[in-house]
Amino acid sequence: MIYHSLLYIVIAVSAIMAVMAKKLLNAAIMLAVMSIAVSLLLFNFNAPWAGVFELSVCAGLITVLFISAVSLIKKEDDLLKEGRIKYAILPFLAAVTAILSGIYLMPYFEYLTNYAREAAQNPGVGEIIWTYRSVDLLGQLTLLACAVFVIKAIFAKRRIEE
Amino acid sequence: MMSYTFSLDWFFVTLIFFTGAYCMAVSRNIVKQLIGLEIISKSALIAVISSGALTNNINLAQAVIIVLILVEAVIVATGLALLVKNYRLNGSIDLEKLMSLKG
Numbered sequence: 705m706i707y708h709s710l711l712y713i714v715i716a717v718s719a720i721m722a723v724m725a726k727k728l729l730n731a732a733i734m735l736a737v738m739s740i741a742v743s744l745l746l747f748n749f750n751a752p753w754a755g756v757f758e759l760s761v762c763a764g765l766i767t768v769l770f771i772s773a774v775s776l777i778k779k780e781d782d783l784l785k786e787g788r789i790k791y792a793i794l795p796f797l798a799a800v801t802a803i804l805s806g807i808y809l810m811p812y813f814e815y816l817t818n819y820a821r822e823a824a825q826n827p828g829v830g831e832i833i834w835t836y837r838s839v840d841l842l843g844q845l846t847l848l849a850c851a852v853f854v855i856k857a858i859f860a861k862r863r864i865e866e
Numbered sequence: 867m868m869s870y871t872f873s874l875d876w877f878f879v880t881l882i883f884f885t886g887a888y889c890m891a892v893s894r895n896i897v898k899q900l901i902g903l904e905i906i907s908k909s910a911l912i913a914v915i916s917s918g919a920l921t922n923n924i925n926l927a928q929a930v931i932i933v934l935i936l937v938e939a940v941i942v943a944t945g946l947a948l949l950v951k952n953y954r955l956n957g958s959i960d961l962e963k964l965m966s967l968k969g
Contacts, residue, residue, distance in 0.1 A: 719908075731898065735904055738905070745912065750924060765939060766942050794884060832928075847940050
């Protein structure tokens with residue numbers, strides 16, 4: 705329980721540091737730290753498959769993408785003016801919403817635990833992915849193809865106009 | 867005991883969500899916008915896995931999370947490609963300078 709709460713605190717603190725960082729590179733690195741903490745949380749939830757995916761894709765691939773994109777743009781653009789005072793009410797709103805929802809949504813969460821017994825026979829992850837949700841795989845393939853075509857269209861070689 | 871655990875989860879999910887929303891609302895930098903989007907999707911991921919743990923159905927939650935992670939990676943790759951192209955064309959990553967489609 706203490707380990708669990710500690711992981712949550714690490715996630716929240718690294719998220720806040722990623723938002724408040726002045727340099728974009730530091731923000732990307734704090735995002736990677738947050739992804740590592742989320743994957744540890746997934747391992748703690750007994751979800752090793754999702755944890756491995758999170759660790760390899762979010763902490764690895766996305767961090768590399770962010771760092772390479774930040775290194776492609778110049779340093780003067782690091783410091784854009786941010787209207788922070790205008791939205792200073794948002795964190796207070798967040799705290800109030802979290803506390804109120806923690807109080808008032810408790811009966812709903814207790815109602816949710818009624819569904820726990822329906823999942824008594826737990827099929828494995830592979831069976832769920834390949835049998836129950838095999839249409840999702842089609843969606844994933846379509847998404848990947850879309851991303852490849854979009855990136856190809858963005859960086860297409862144009863013919864030199866005369 | 868179980869509901870207490872989930873209320874802790876819920877508190878942190880909301881906190882992380884509003885952190886990302888704050889980032890997206892305040893910042894004019896496109897990279898910061900994408901970072902805020904990442905933070906928001908992380909909070910959605912934590913919500914999915916903790917509700918899966920609550921209903922004793924964690925394997926289905928894992929299957930959903932794998933799809934979610936892939937969507938996240940695709941969105942970030944496409945957004946960063948657009949960012950780099952826009953930087954090459956306009957020399958800026960400011961959101962308010964994306965005016966070339968303005969009528």
